[in-house]
Amino acid sequence: MRFNIEQMIAEPDRVVSQLVMEGTHQGTWMGISPTGKRLDIRMITIHRIVNSKIAEDWVLVESLGLFQQLGVLPSTAELIRNFAQHADSGSQ
Numbered sequence: 324m325r326f327n328i329e330q331m332i333a334e335p336d337r338v339v340s341q342l343v344m345e346g347t348h349q350g351t352w353m354g355i356s357p358t359g360k361r362l363d364i365r366m367i368t369i370h371r372i373v374n375s376k377i378a379e380d381w382v383l384v385e386s387l388g389l390f391q392q393l394g395v396l397p398s399t400a401e402l403i404r405n406f407a408q409h410a411d412s413g414s415q
Contacts, residue, residue, distance in 0.1 A: 338370045348393060355393055362392050 324346040332339045344364045349357050365385040370377045390396040397405070 336372050338372065340366075340368045340370075342366050342368070355395060358393055360392060360394070362389065364389050364392075 324344060327343045327345065329341045329343065331341075342365075344362075344366055346362055346364075348355075348360050348362055351357060365388060367383040369381045371379040387396065387399070391398060396402070
């Protein structure tokens with residue numbers, strides 16, 4: 324795995340990072356068998372700093388994109404199409 328930091332914003336008690344994690348799906352993860360696919364996963368992290376150490380952190384992962392890259396979910400365009408078709412059929 325490789326982490327590429329796209330931007331980082333720091334304050335005395337917080338550090339916010341926007342990054343992309345790159346890697347290859349080589350092992351079973353959450354019941355999904357290895358696909359061998361290259362993955363680019365966008366993330367935002369927030370670290371709270373106390374006494375020059377990370378005291379707490381929050382991580383937001385682009386799960387939709389991850390599952391689409393793994394082939395578990397259809398593309399966003401297809402999801403929207405399916406939703407629109409479902410909404411149209413329910414409104415009649």
